[in-house]
Amino acid sequence: MSDLLRDLDLLASPRFNWSRAEAEAIYTAPFADLIFAAQSVHRQFHQPNAVQKSQLLSIKTGGCAEDCGYCNQSAHFDTGLKASKLMPVDEVLDAAQKAKEGGASRFCMGAAWRSLKARDEDAICEMITGVKDLGLETCMTLGMLEDGQAQKLKAAGLDYYNHNLDTSPEYYEKVITTRTYQDRLETLNKVRDAGINICCGGIIGMGESREDRIGLLVELASLEPHPESVPMNHLVPVGGTPLQNVEPLDGLEFVRAIATARLMMPRSVVRLSAGREGMSGELQALCFLAGAGSIFVGEELLTTPNPALREDHHMFAQLGLEPMAAPSFPAE
Numbered sequence: 471m472s473d474l475l476r477d478l479d480l481l482a483s484p485r486f487n488w489s490r491a492e493a494e495a496i497y498t499a500p501f502a503d504l505i506f507a508a509q510s511v512h513r514q515f516h517q518p519n520a521v522q523k524s525q526l527l528s529i530k531t532g533g534c535a536e537d538c539g540y541c542n543q544s545a546h547f548d549t550g551l552k553a554s555k556l557m558p559v560d561e562v563l564d565a566a567q568k569a570k571e572g573g574a575s576r577f578c579m580g581a582a583w584r585s586l587k588a589r590d591e592d593a594i595c596e597m598i599t600g601v602k603d604l605g606l607e608t609c610m611t612l613g614m615l616e617d618g619q620a621q622k623l624k625a626a627g628l629d630y631y632n633h634n635l636d637t638s639p640e641y642y643e644k645v646i647t648t649r650t651y652q653d654r655l656e657t658l659n660k661v662r663d664a665g666i667n668i669c670c671g672g673i674i675g676m677g678e679s680r681e682d683r684i685g686l687l688v689e690l691a692s693l694e695p696h697p698e699s700v701p702m703n704h705l706v707p708v709g710g711t712p713l714q715n716v717e718p719l720d721g722l723e724f725v726r727a728i729a730t731a732r733l734m735m736p737r738s739v740v741r742l743s744a745g746r747e748g749m750s751g752e753l754q755a756l757c758f759l760a761g762a763g764s765i766f767v768g769e770e771l772l773t774t775p776n777p778a779l780r781e782d783h784h785m786f787a788q789l790g791l792e793p794m795a796a797p798s799f800p801a802e
């Protein structure tokens with residue numbers, strides 16, 4: 471067993487100075503050693519049989535100025551998606567109410583924007599306050615933020631801001647050319663400074679190398695403090711995007727990435743995010759064993775399909791999982 475995996479007490483204290491060699495030693499460990507260590511650390515800080523449920527809504531769909539090579543919503547690619555304007559606040563609140571009735575405890579609203587414009591701030595803040603008043607946690611993902619905008623979102627009641635690093639710095643420029651890694655880090659700093667919880671993760675299965683996956687995990691674990699929420703998305707291949715025909719990834723690579731995230735960021739909630747529609751129940755069970763503590767529920771993610779509620783209900787029953795009422799982030 472790798473020395474790094476042997477000392478479970480050491481692994482339980484958050485570190486922000488992981489080297490790629492250390493991350494690689496964890497990621498490539500014998501599978502049973504990796505899962506044993508991930509489960510052991512998971513059980514110190516998280517409920518082993520509870521999974522938090524979030525629901526997504528695309529509040530502004532398509533026509534995005536960015537060229538993210540995986541995305542259904544970029545105006546640079548012809549994916550056949552119909553673009554629409556920002557949704558009216560009352561429709562967003564109706565959808566949030568339904569998400570709550572379906573068992574979600576957090577409502578995540580996503581806009582296909584490069585950045586949040588001043589003219590949309592008031593409507594976005596009304597959505598946040600309205601969703602919060604329904605008794606749901608709130609999450610927004612709106613692209614880059616200018617100085618002062620994060621404070622406005624916080625004042626409206628925003629709990630989480632999602633802004634992903636997506637992949638390693640080297641692979642990033644092969645997938646996205648219209649913004650930089652540094653742009654992402656700057657927005658994350660603004661969110662952190664405003665006192666909003668950070669939801670930051672990436673996408674696995676975009677044709678990146680194992681080293682890129684490890685590079686992403688090192689970048690995420692270098693954020694200090696660690697992101698409270700770390701979404702691990704499996705690429706949902708979308709016709710018309712540059713990544714539509716990417717070679718499918720072995721499912722165990724995804725499980726290794728989740729387990730390594732769990733071990734490098736022990737107190738964060740690691741989220742089994744996009745891509746569940748293409749996964750077997752067994753693969754999802756391995757992701758939970760590896761330390762995933764949260765999923766998206768509802769038949770749609772932002773623009774692509776997600777398993778039906780009844781399928782997830784069945785999976786929870788099979789695995790003896792309970793929905794987590796209030797997601798937790800253990801104090802340092």
Ligand code: SAM
Nearest residue numbers: 540541580582583611613634703704705706744
């Ligand atoms: N426009 C904002 C941004 O990029 O930050 C917010 C919305 S964007 C759709 C949110 C995240 O969804 C992306 O950062 C990416 O990680 C994920 N995502 C988008 N398309 C995906 C796909 N086809 N498969 C997996 N994840 C995807």
Ligand code: DTB
Nearest residue numbers: 580632701743744771772773774
């Ligand atoms: C995240 O990391 N995954 C979610 C959420 N943050 C916004 C989005 C997944 C999108 C999957 C592709 C789609 O449905 O358009």
Ligand code: SF4
Nearest residue numbers: 534536538541544582
């Ligand atoms: Fe736009 Fe976000 Fe899609 Fe990139 S991931 S094209 S920024 S909606």
